Amino acid sequence: MREFLEDAEAHRDDGYGRAQHLNKVELPKRFYKDxxxxxxxxxxxxTLDGKSPRTPGQKPVVVPQQALAELMxxxxxAQAEFIDPKTMPAVRLVNSAIEAGEExxxxxxxxxxxxxxNDLLLYRADTPRELVAEQERVWDAVLVKLARHFxxxxxxxxxxxxxxxxxxxxxxxxxxxxxxxxxxxxxLNSLTGLSGSGLLSIALREKLMDAEExxxxxxxxxxxxxxxxxxxxxxxxxxxxxxxxxxxxxxVLGIVRQ
Numbered sequence: 001m002r003e004f005l006e007d008a009e010a011h012r013d014d015g016y017g018r019a020q021h022l023n024k025v026e027l028p029k030r031f032y033k034d035x036x037x038x039x040x041x042x043x044x045x046x047t048l049d050g051k052s053p054r055t056p057g058q059k060p061v062v063v064p065q066q067a068l069a070e071l072m073x074x075x076x077x078a079q080a081e082f083i084d085p086k087t088m089p090a091v092r093l094v095n096s097a098i099e100a101g102e103e104x105x106x107x108x109x110x111x112x113x114x115x116x117x118n119d120l121l122l123y124r125a126d127t128p129r130e131l132v133a134e135q136e137r138v139w140d141a142v143l144v145k146l147a148r149h150f151x152x153x154x155x156x157x158x159x160x161x162x163x164x165x166x167x168x169x170x171x172x173x174x175x176x177x178x179x180x181x182x183x184x185x186x187x188l189n190s191l192t193g194l195s196g197s198g199l200l201s202i203a204l205r206e207k208l209m210d211a212e213e214x215x216x217x218x219x220x221x222x223x224x225x226x227x228x229x230x231x232x233x234x235x236x237x238x239x240x241x242x243x244x245x246x247x248x249x250x251x252v253l254g255i256v257r258q
Contacts, residue, residue, distance in 0.1 A: 027082040027083060027084055028082065028083050029081060029082055029083070030079050030080065030081060030082065030083055031048075032048035032049045032076075033049060034047075034048070034049050034050075035047070035048060035073050035076045035077040036050075036073065037066065037069045037070050037073050038052075040052065040060075040062045041062065042062050042064070043062045043063050043064045043065070043069075044062065044063055044064075044065070044066045044068070044069035045060070045061060045062050045063070045069060046061065046069055046072050046073045046076055047073075048076060053076070055095040055098050055099050056095065056099070057099050059098050059099065060098075061094060061095065061098060063094060063183070064181070064256075065255050065256065065258070067255045067258075068090075068094070068183075068252065068255045068256065071090045071251060071252070071255065072088075072090050072091045072094060075087065075088040075089075075090055075091050076088070076091070086241075089244060089245045089248035089249070090248045090251065090252055093183070093186055093187055093190060093248070093249065093252055094183060094252075096186050097182045097183040097185075097186040097187075100182065100186060101182075102182060104182075105180075105182050105185055108182075108185040108186060108188075108189055109174070109177045109178070109180060109185050110174070111189055111192075112173075112177060112185075112188050112189060112192055112198045112201060112202070113170055113173050113174045113177065113198065114198075115192050115197070115198035116165075116170070116173055116197075116198030116199045116202065117164075117165045117170050117198075118162065119197050119198055119199045120195075120196040120197040120199075120200075120218070121139040121142055121143060121156070121197055121199050121200070121217070122154060122155070122156045122157065122163065122165070122199075123156070123157060123158075123159065123160055123163075124136075124139075124156055124157065124158050124159075125158070125221075126158045126159065130224065131220075131221065131224045134220055134224060135220055135221075138216065138217050138220050139156075139217065139220065142199065142200065142203055142208075142209065142217055143156070143199070145203060145208045145209070146199060146202065146203055146206075146208065149206060149208055150169075150172045150173065150176065151172070152166070152168065152169040152172050152173070153166055153169060154166075154169065173198075173202060176202065176206070177202070177205075181256055183252065183256055184205075184253065184256045184257065187249050187252045187253050187256070188201045188202075188205060188253070190245065190249045191204065191214075191246065191249045191250070191253065194218075194242050194245055194246045194249065195214060195215070195217075195218035195246070196218055197217070197218060200214045200217055200218055201214075204250070204253065205253065205257065211246075211247070211250045215243070215246065219239075222235075222239070
């Protein structure tokens with residue numbers, strides 16, 4: 001399954017303006033000295049030499065939580081001679097939400113549920129025995145937590161042939177996301193793409209699992225292959241980059257869910 005999920009991961013930033021394509025772009029020089037956080041109409045904003053930055057689409061960046069503005073400010077402050085957006089995942093998540101706008105909010109929520117209905121955790125290997133056992137041990141535990149929490153049922157299957165999930169299950173998952181803020185919905189989409197699982201993102205949101213448990217569950221297949229064949233430098237490097245994005249998403253989610 002991992003190869004299918006890696007293809008999805010390669011396109012996880014498509015649409016909604018959730019993140020800009022950052023490769024092959026000449027990085028701008030840092031143009032500010034002082035970074036701060038100030039009050040703004042509707043919330044809080046980062047200040048760079050007293051002025052607030054805007055999104056790539058020139059929209060003002062104002063967030064409801066001071067802690068979120070402080071997280072973004074820390075990323076701005078950490079920039080050296082050049083401003084590298086790849087090292088500013090929280091800023092990009094917030095910018096993406098603002099660029100998306102409330103008109104995309106329902107679609108963002110629906111995307112998470114759609115992903116959950118065809119989730120990584122629901123499609124199992126039939127061999128080798130060790131991988132089958134590990135998927136059962138880790139993924140079944142997640143499904144049980146979600147099933148008990150929402151009073152729903154899942155229908156896992158072997159292989160990659162589509163297996164529809166009960167409509168009541170999808171409806172209850174959708175209902176659970178009805179109160180997401182726009183920033184939260186964008187963040188959950190990012191976490192879903194990074195983990196390959198809408199169900200894991202929902203479990204994290206509901207505090208049924210912590211971030212480390214989510215990350216481990218998302219990489220059952222990959223970790224099995226590493227144990228079998230050893231690490232590949234390029235794959236390890238990609239995973240480290242994904243982990244930075246994942247950790248930033250977890251921080252943002254924790255702030256907006258307080």
